[in-house]
Amino acid sequence: MTRTKPFAAIILAAGKGTRMKSDVHKALHPIGGRAMLHHLMGVVDGLAPAHKIVVVGAGREQVQHLVDSRSGEIVV
Numbered sequence: 001m002t003r004t005k006p007f008a009a010i011i012l013a014a015g016k017g018t019r020m021k022s023d024v025h026k027a028l029h030p031i032g033g034r035a036m037l038h039h040l041m042g043v044v045d046g047l048a049p050a051h052k053i054v055v056v057g058a059g060r061e062q063v064q065h066l067v068d069s070r071s072g073e074i075v076v
Contacts, residue, residue, distance in 0.1 A: 006050035011040055011072075014057040025059035028066070037063060041070040 017026025027037035037054070044052055052072035056063055060074060067074050 008051035008053055009044045009047060009049040011037070011044065011052070011054045013037060013063065014055050016058050025056075025062040027054075027056075027063055035066060037066055038070075041067075041072060045070070 013025075013027040015026060017029075020026050020029060022029070027040075028035045030036075031039060041052065041054075052067075052070065053075055054063065054067050054072050055075050057076065060076060064074060
């Protein structure tokens with residue numbers, strides 16, 4: 001049996017996304033009907049981290065609900 005130490009998964013989503021020319025936070029743009037961040041957090045869930053941390057800058061209020069619903073933490 002292999003034991004692993006608890007770890008934190010850190011998702012970097014702090015850019016403004018100005019090249020996307022949208023008021024929607026870049027991490028919330030849909031791919032296959034779901035936000036990019038939602039897809040990524042699903043993959044992270046499979047790793048079973050002790051903490052899921054999403055680093056944001058501008059637009060924190062846009063991603064807060066999604067991060068909360070996936071039991072993540074936001075860091076600015």
